Structure formats: structure tokens, C-alpha cells
Amino acid sequence: MNEVNLNCPLPFNQHSTVLLSHGGGGKHMRELVENIIVKAFDNPTLRSLHDGAVIKEKNARFAFTTDSYVISPLVFRGGDIGSLSVHGTINDLAMCGAKPLYLSCAFILEEGFPFTLFQKIIQSMQQAAMACDVTIVTGDTKVVERGKADGLYINTAGIGILEHSFDISPKSIQIGDAVILSGDIGRHGIAIMAEREGLSFDCPIESDSAPLWKPVRELFQERLSIHCLRDLTRGGLASALVELASSSGLSIHTEEKAIPVKEEVAGACEILGFDPIYVANEGRFVAFVSKSEADRTVDILRKFPMCENACLIGYVGERGGKVFMKSKIGGERIVDMLSGEQLPRIC
Amino acid sequence: MKYLDEYRDEQLARRYLNAIHKLATKQWTIMEVCGGQTHSIIKYGIDEMLPKKVTLVHGPGCPVCVTAVELIDKAIEIANQPNVIFCSFGDMLRVPGTQTDLLTARAQGADVRMVYSPLDCLKIAQANPQREVVFFSVGFETTAPGNAMAAYQASRLGIGNFSLLVSHVLVPPALKALLSSPQNRIQGLLAAGHVCTVMGYWEYEEIARVHRIPIVVTGFEPLDILQGIVMCIRQLEEQRPIVTNQYTRSVTKEGNQQAQGLMKEVFQVVSRKWRGLGEIPASGLGLSTQYESFDAEFKFGRAQYHDEKNCECIVGEILQGLKKPNQCPLFGNPCTPELPTGAAMVSAEGVCSAYYRYRYLSEAKS
Numbered sequence: 247m248n249e250v251n252l253n254c255p256l257p258f259n260q261h262s263t264v265l266l267s268h269g270g271g272g273k274h275m276r277e278l279v280e281n282i283i284v285k286a287f288d289n290p291t292l293r294s295l296h297d298g299a300v301i302k303e304k305n306a307r308f309a310f311t312t313d314s315y316v317i318s319p320l321v322f323r324g325g326d327i328g329s330l331s332v333h334g335t336i337n338d339l340a341m342c343g344a345k346p347l348y349l350s351c352a353f354i355l356e357e358g359f360p361f362t363l364f365q366k367i368i369q370s371m372q373q374a375a376m377a378c379d380v381t382i383v384t385g386d387t388k389v390v391e392r393g394k395a396d397g398l399y400i401n402t403a404g405i406g407i408l409e410h411s412f413d414i415s416p417k418s419i420q421i422g423d424a425v426i427l428s429g430d431i432g433r434h435g436i437a438i439m440a441e442r443e444g445l446s447f448d449c450p451i452e453s454d455s456a457p458l459w460k461p462v463r464e465l466f467q468e469r470l471s472i473h474c475l476r477d478l479t480r481g482g483l484a485s486a487l488v489e490l491a492s493s494s495g496l497s498i499h500t501e502e503k504a505i506p507v508k509e510e511v512a513g514a515c516e517i518l519g520f521d522p523i524y525v526a527n528e529g530r531f532v533a534f535v536s537k538s539e540a541d542r543t544v545d546i547l548r549k550f551p552m553c554e555n556a557c558l559i560g561y562v563g564e565r566g567g568k569v570f571m572k573s574k575i576g577g578e579r580i581v582d583m584l585s586g587e588q589l590p591r592i593c
Numbered sequence: 594m595k596y597l598d599e600y601r602d603e604q605l606a607r608r609y610l611n612a613i614h615k616l617a618t619k620q621w622t623i624m625e626v627c628g629g630q631t632h633s634i635i636k637y638g639i640d641e642m643l644p645k646k647v648t649l650v651h652g653p654g655c656p657v658c659v660t661a662v663e664l665i666d667k668a669i670e671i672a673n674q675p676n677v678i679f680c681s682f683g684d685m686l687r688v689p690g691t692q693t694d695l696l697t698a699r700a701q702g703a704d705v706r707m708v709y710s711p712l713d714c715l716k717i718a719q720a721n722p723q724r725e726v727v728f729f730s731v732g733f734e735t736t737a738p739g740n741a742m743a744a745y746q747a748s749r750l751g752i753g754n755f756s757l758l759v760s761h762v763l764v765p766p767a768l769k770a771l772l773s774s775p776q777n778r779i780q781g782l783l784a785a786g787h788v789c790t791v792m793g794y795w796e797y798e799e800i801a802r803v804h805r806i807p808i809v810v811t812g813f814e815p816l817d818i819l820q821g822i823v824m825c826i827r828q829l830e831e832q833r834p835i836v837t838n839q840y841t842r843s844v845t846k847e848g849n850q851q852a853q854g855l856m857k858e859v860f861q862v863v864s865r866k867w868r869g870l871g872e873i874p875a876s877g878l879g880l881s882t883q884y885e886s887f888d889a890e891f892k893f894g895r896a897q898y899h900d901e902k903n904c905e906c907i908v909g910e911i912l913q914g915l916k917k918p919n920q921c922p923l924f925g926n927p928c929t930p931e932l933p934t935g936a937a938m939v940s941a942e943g944v945c946s947a948y949y950r951y952r953y954l955s956e957a958k959s
Binding site: 262263264265266267273274443509512513516519573574575576577578579580582585 | 601602603606607635636637638641642684687697700701709815816929930941949950951952
């Protein structure tokens with residue numbers, strides 16, 4: 247038998263081109279945003295790296311945000327690119343604590359795209375906006391050659407107004423705060439994955455895409471002292487918590503058992519080798535509130551259909567910028583940000 | 594969820610932990626062989642819940658991590674050819690070769706596709722008769738039968754534009770190499786439940802006998818692993834170096850005979866170079882002469898092996914239980930899952946990657 251040879255090769259150590267993971271909501275995306283974009287446009291508002299920019303104008307505070315939607319397939323269980331593009335931008339405003347007022351919409355259409363589908367998507371946008379009392383006031387259309395835009399891309403931008411005096415940001419998170427999750431996680435990511443890969447389930451999983459302003463508004467109206475809000479998107483619950491722990495400099499302590507995951511989603515994650523805390527959501531958020539107001543926050547949120555599974559998932563501590571999770575059998579681990587894309591394992 | 598929650602029960606876990614505390618009267622070092630087990634151990638914090646007397650050593654059982662860098666370079670070279678559709682399981686895509694990885698090759702224009710089953714590649718080959726479809730056939734004995742089935746079907750259906758770039762590795766030869774090392778301090782083994790589901794555990798009886806080491810075939814859920822540790826410590830305390838089976842819901846002594854038959858028809862045992870461990874004789878599978886025309890190295894040229902450059906990475910010592918990942922001078926800086934320096938950091942199931950993801954970094958280098 248040969249002796250064990252104890253060494254390893256040195257691989258390459260930098261990316262010269264953009265990878266899909268640079269858009270995946272994890273570490274690569276954060277590097278791209280911080281090292282290239284924020285570096286170039288540097289200013290205090292941008293530096294806060296929040297879901298939207300909060301701008302002060304005379305005595306009023308406004309929130310301003312933008313988001314692009316490149317989802318494939320365009321129509322999925324529980325929504326389509328149209329409703330998603332309205333909900334996503336409304337949610338970014340809501341997470342700044344702002345009442346959404348106006349949206350813009352820009353369409354990049356591919357030559358040959360069927361008008362019937364385009365009309366269906368526009369209608370879905372209109373209905374989503376109406377349901378949230380938001381007006382789409384301006385827009386743009388461009389058409390590109392066949393094969394250059396995956397059918398349709400949509401960008402929406404939104405403006406909202408802050409009607410309270412709270413500073414909703416990671417800086418406001420305090421030691422002892424309760425962390426409230428608005429519902430079960432991972433439905434959007436698994437619904438999209440199922441459509442893309444042709445996976446079928448006994449009970450088909452619907453995306454959780456939903457507008458979050460109404461439940462958030464209720465929290466403000468009930469005068470709860472909200473310190474921070476963050477919607478869970480591409481990188482899932484884990485990436486949102488890691489980002490917030492890192493920007494607040496505080497630790498977040500949560501328990502695996504406390505995090506609701508629908509059985510179908512948990513099953514799909516087991517098969518694909520995914521951890522549900524990294525799977526995408528489009529209608530879920532976390533709220534950081536004073537510990538004494540945790541139960542009331544949960545009770546208020548549960549009145550809304552998209553928040554019926556809201557629950558307390560943990561507390562804020564002082565162990566320096568990390569997220570800790572107690573496993574189901576009682577061990578402790580840290581939760582790290584997703585590195586690259588979450589890829590199915592070999593075995 | 595049924596068949597999962599039962600194996601993640603906190604109270605039962607406590608009972609097993611209490612049993613381990615009572616059973617262990619000496620210092621014991623046990624290796625879990627499979628990367629899936631390592632992942633569970635670190636994710637659920639099992640190693641930190643064990644008594645200090647019991648040390649777990651994380652074995653070489655991550656097929657992604659041990660795939661030779663030269664084969665990854667060959668995969669990228671093939672993928673970059675204009676007429677090729679290169680298919681792979683997901684987690685091989687970001688494993689770095691010497692210059693780049695398959696995801697970067699895709700970003701630069703190569704047609705690289707992620708598949709869930711090797712049989713999907715046959716459909717792709719049939720739909721694209723003018724192009725060459727190549728599948729990166731990686732894994733231990735667990736994935737070998739499924740991949741053998743792709744070659745078997747391709748042969749039966751006469752799909753000539755399909756081939757496999759084979760990098761299969763076998764568990765027993767690697768275990769023998771590790772146990773024969775003069776520095777070895779592993780006293781008990783938790784064998785990989787899914788490898789044994791295919792192969793059975795008859796092969797391990799010789800290892801237990803020759804190396805006088807208890808071997809417990811173990812599953813992957815936290816309670817499987819805890820029960821496996823209980824069984825292993827009991828055998829160590831009673832000085833019974835035999836093979837026992839914790840994973841009875843999946844494993845029999847003989848294994849899956851049909852799968853083994855298919856593997857025998859399609860593959861032959863070959864010498865294989867392991868990333869981080871070097872070349873181990875008779876430790877891999879390659880396509881048999883009968884299936885040579887489905888061998889991507891036959892179609893596109895053989896991978897060129899070269900001496901590995903030495904670096905400060907201590908993966909060899911980690912795999913022998915001499916050191917923990919966070920004692921490596923490279924751990925966390927510069928070696929991270931984004932820019933891995935060493936083999937065990939490249940896949941989610943590699944031990945360094947599991948430590949990096951689930952352990953508090955301030956404990957590094959302690």
C-alpha cells in the first residue's frame with residue numbers, strides 16, 4: 247500500500263467574470279455590490295445598504311427603491327412576473343417603514359413575445375397594485391432581438407412616505423430584541439425550482455409572493471416599537487439574519503425547531519439537499535421588536551392571511567455580529583451567509 | 594415529517610448521549626467515513642455534545658472533495674469544446690481546478706448543464722444528435738450504479754454521442770491506506786450507510802480483522818450517528834473488533850446485488866489519484882474495455898497527471914485525525930468556501946467547509 251501523500255493543490259483564487267452566484271443574494275453578491283457599486287457611487291444613503299433609500303425632504307421622509315425581475319418561468323404557481331414585480335418593490339418600501347405610493351414600470355420585451363401573455367402579466371400587475379392602493383405612474387418599454395431577453399424582464403421603482411418617527415434600520419436593533427418571522431419559509435424558491443425542473447409533489451407548492459405593507463402598517467398603527475424590518479428574498483432567512491447581525495454588530499440567537507417550514511417544502515429540500523433557511527421567499531419578513539412586545543406583534547401579524555404562521559424565532563444578543571442556531575437535537579452552530587448558489591448535492 | 598423527525602428527536606438524542614457518557618471509560622477516537630455524516634455531525638453540533646473522551650475524526654468520504662484536480666481541468670477542457678454539452682451533478686460545478694471551475698467556464702460560454710440523473714444526459718444526447726454529450730461521472734459506490742446504468746442504456750440504445758468522464762472512487766482502499774499510515778490514531782469506524790446500501794458490508798470484515806478495529810455501518814440522521822457511536826464505543830470497550838450494522842433499515846450484508854452486477858459489467862477497478870491523499874492503487878472505477886467507446890478520456894484524450902504543489906494545507910493530517918480544520922494556518926484566511934485552497938473546503942460536505950459554515954470563526958486557529 248502506498249503511503250498517504252499529505253498535500254493538496256493550489257487552485258485559482260479570483261473570478262474574472264460575473265457568475266450566476268453574483269446575483270444569488272449571498273456572499274458573492276455582497277462582494278459585487280460593496281466592492282464595485284458602492285465604492286463607485288459612495289454616499290451615506292447608499293452605504294446603509296438597506297432595502298431602499300430613506301430621503302429627507304423638508305419635514306417629510308420618503309423611501310425610494312428599485313428592483314429588476316428576471317424570473318423564469320414567467321408564470322408560476324401562486325403568481326407571475328407581473329404580480330411579483332409589484333409585490334417586491336412594495337415590500338422593499340414597507341421594510342423601510344414607508345407607505346408605498348407610486349411605482350414606475352419598465353419592460354424589456356423580446357421580439358416574438360406573445361401579446362396574450364403580455365396582457366395577462368400587465369393585468370396581474372394592475373391588480374396587484376390596486377390591491378395595495380399603489381398607482382403605477384410612469385414607465386418605459388424596449389424591445390430586443392429574439393433570444394436576448396428570456397421573453398420579458400421587468401424593472402419597477404417605487405416611492406413611499408414614512409408616516410412615523412422611527413428609524414427602521416439595523417442600527418436600531420437592540421440587545422434583547424425579539425425576532426419575529428412572518429410565516430413559513432422556502433415556498434417561493436421550491437415552487438420555482440419545481441416548475442423549472444419538472445418536479446411534482448402530491449400537494450403542489452405555491453409561491454408565497456405577497457404584498458407586506460398592510461401587516462407592517464398595522465404594526466405601526468398599533469404603536470409597537472419596531473426597530474428593524476427585513477424581507478427575505480434570494481438568500482432566504484439565513485442571509486437576511488446574517489446581514490442584519492453583521493450590520494448591527496450584535497448576535498442573533500435562534501432555534502431550528504422554532505422556524506416554520508411547510509412539510510412539502512421540507513421534503514423537497516431533503517431530496518434536493520437544500521437547507522430551507524437559504525431558500526428564496528417573496529412574501530416573508532423578519533421584524534425586530536422590544537421583547538415585551540413579542541407576543542402582541544405575533545398576534546397582530548397572524549390576523550393577515552400571508553402572516554398566519556407568524557412566530558417568535560429568537561432574540562438578539564451581544565456575541566458580536568454572528569447568527570447562532572440551536573439544532574433540533576440541542577447542539578449549537580453558527581449560520582453563515584450562502585456561499586455561491588445552493589447546488590444539489592451528489593449524494 | 595415522517596421518517597425524518599423521529600431521527601432528530603432531542604429527548605432520544607439526550608438518552609444516547611447519556612449512554613455514551615456511561616459507556617466510555619477511556620479516550621476513544623472514531624472516524625465517520627462519509628461527508629454526509631460529517632455534515633450532520635457539525636450541523637447538529639453532535640461532536641460538541643459528546644464527552645471529551647470521545648473524539649470524532651472526519652474521514653475522506655466526500656467524492657467532490659477528493660476528485661483529482663487534473664480531472665476537473667480535463668472536464669473544463671472538454672466543456673470548452675464548441676460541440677460539447679457538458680453535464681454534471683450540481684456540486685461539482687464550483688469545484689476549482691488549477692485555473693478555473695465549471696461555473697466560470699459556463700459564464701464564459703461553455704454549454705455546461707446541471708442534471709439530477711445521469712439518465713437525463715441520454716435524453717439530451719438523443720435530442721442533440723450532432724453534438725457530443727459528456728457526463729462527469731463522480732462519486733463513491735453510491736452513485737456508481739446509476740452512472741453505470743447510463744452507460745449500459747447508451748450502449749443498448751446505440752447512443753454514440755454520449756460519454757462519461759469517470760472519476761469514481763472506492764471506500765475500502767482509502768480506509769486501508771489511512772489505517773496503514775504510521776501516524777494513524779483511529780480506533781473505530783462509522784462506515785458510510787449509503788455506500789454499504791449498495792455494496793453490503795462483507796468487504797469491511799477483512800478491514801476490521803486485519804486492523805483490529807470495530808466498524809459500525811451507520812446512517813446519516815443525528816440519531817443514527819449517535820446510535821452508531823454508542824455501538825462503536827461498546828465494541829471498543831468490550832474489545833470486539835467486528836463489523837456491526839446500525840443502518841438496518843437500508844443496509845444488508847450482501848448489499849444490492851443487481852446494482853453490483855451492473856457496476857461489474859460497466860466498470861473495472863483502476864488505480865486512482867485522490868485530491869489531498871495522492872494515488873491509491875485499486876481505489877477507483879474506470880469504464881471496462883467493453884464500454885471503452887463511452888469513455889470521454891478515450892474520445893477527448895487522457896487527463897495529464899502532475900505532481901501536486903505543496904502548500905500549507907493540512908488536509909492529510911485532518912483526514913487522519915491528527916488535527917482539526919480550524920488548526921490549519923489557511924483556514925478562513927485565505928481558504929474559504931468562496932476561494933478554497935484545500936480539497937476539504939470545496940464542497941458543502943467537505944470537513945473544512947462544514948467547520949467554516951457551522952462553527953464560530955473566533956475559535957479558529959485555537
